[in-house]
Amino acid sequence: MKSKLNLNPELIDSARSAAMHIAEDTQEFIDKHTTVTVERTVARLIGVDGVDEIGTPFPNVLIDNIKEGGGLSRGAAFWIGNAMISTGKTPQKIAESVSAGETNITKIPIADENKIINTVYAAARKSVEKIKNNRAKRDEYLNTIGEGKKPYLYVIVATGNVYEDVVQAQAAAKQGADIIAVIRTTAQSLLDYVPYGATTEGFGGTFATQENFRIMRKALDEVGEEVGRYIRLCNYCSGLCMPEIAAMGALERLDVMLNDALYGILFRDINMQRTLIDQYFSRIINGFAGIIINTGEDNYLTTSDAVEEAHTVLASQFINEQFALKAGLPEEQMGLGHAFEMDPMLENGFLLELAQAQMAREIFPNAMLKYMPPTKFMTGNIFRGHLQDAVFNLVSIWTHQGIQLLGMPTEAIHTPHLQDRMLSIENAKYIFNNAKNIGDEVEFKKDGIIQKRAQEVLEKAENLLKDIEKEGIFSTIEQGKFGGVKRSYTGGKGLEGVIGKYEKYFNPFVDLMLGGDR
DSSP: OOOSSOOOHHHHHHHHHHHHHHHHHHHHHHHTEEEHHHHHHHHHHHTOOOBOTTSOBHHHHHHHHHHHTTOGGGOHHHHHHHHHHHHOOOHHHHHHHHHTTSOOGGGSOOOOHHHHHHHHHHHHHHHHHHHHHHHHHHHHHHHHTOOOOSSEEEEEEOOSOHHHHHHHHHHHHHHTOSEEEEOBOTTGGGOSSOOOSOOOOOSSSBOOOHHHHHHHHHHHHHHHHHHTSOOEEEEEOOGGGHHHHHHHHHHTTOOEEEOOHHHHHHHHOBOHHHHHHHHHHHHHHHHHHTOEEEOOGGGHHHHSOTTTTHHHHHHHHHHHHHHHHHTTOOGGGEEOEEEOOSOTTSTTHHHHHHHHHHHHHHHSTTSOOEEEOOOTTOOSOHHHHHHHHHHHHHHHHHTTOSEEEOOOTTTTTSSOOHHHHHHHHHHHHHHHHHTTTHHHHOOOOTTSHHHHHHHHHHHHHHHHHHHHHHHOHHHHHHTTOSTTOOOOTTOSBOGGGEEEOOTTOOOHHHHHHTTOOO
């Protein structure tokens, strides 16, 4: 892509190289550790599901038993495989036996290690095959009924009741939405377990559960066939259960997942060690399942000034790109985040927003790019808000964004009603159609406001990335260089769930999903 912004390609290469070294350095730490969530995910993918009589998920029961027996450093797969050989039971029945107090899984005599590995891989391939089939089903839909044009129109439902969410989601699809995001209930990211079954109550959103995923997927397939285009389903695999929810989404054919460790560290105070390990496995799963990830750089601008801290968004995009590549996630599945969050009273703010969005598109030409609407400066004045969203939509079509999270005129007032979504969808469709090729027609003035702004942001981002390369990601976060939020290496939630790996540790799904297959 020829740069309309006259960006220095050497600076881009230098920034990307620094980000790659940051990711490699972090990966050395990740490769030496696992977490309780990673191991619960392994258990789920091998076939453990459901809850006991008091509602504790069987994956939690099983992994807690292994951890208490001092065996988690070998990996859950080893102990589950060993128990399958010894008892002849399925992983589900083993978990139920542990829950009933009949089995202590780490006390079972150890079988031949090769036999354990072969047993586990045979079980693991079943869920891997199911995820492959889900991906093929998505492709079949895309090749038959097709999909909406980019930028995909992304709207939210958030009633707390999955069945009411279905009604609102199907209505939004009929109005023109391409992606339905089921907002997760407030603070679920801080639960160190995944709730079970269909849920009808939630505050600020609906619980992310595998059954809720299944219900919504079925509903969107039905309405997609009716309107003649595939409707994508989005949810959240962030927080303390990143890879678990990623696995559940892969098993139920979700299409888009919010997935960003830095977001959890900065805005949910989740321990940085824990969540970076979890992120790696969750992204392996998402990559294999063909799920687009959405990253959370837009959130930095809710705590920092969008003009002064724009370079931190770009630096984080570079880092997220490299973390994703490490997990085998292709560029086309990277919904790198950014946002239209400058003060609307700022003189020439539109030009600065245009520079930021065009810069993201030029630096990440193959990425999906997730563009967030104005929220910070929405006041409750629905007329001005609707106009701010229209300007945001114009920037999006101009700069060829991938996923357009539609702003709502009632932002900052209430959870959107059906008519609010309809107005937002009409707004975007009108502008996307009316200005469809504006980005192909208009060039930017050499050394003008837009070019200079983009060049300045890139230069600052490259300098920041070189600093992070020297200091490492952990020290950088401790200093508060992202979003102005400082977090401790040993602070936050979930550190007790981090475990060093034994030399013979294995996780069959890393091999199977990254294409190695032993």
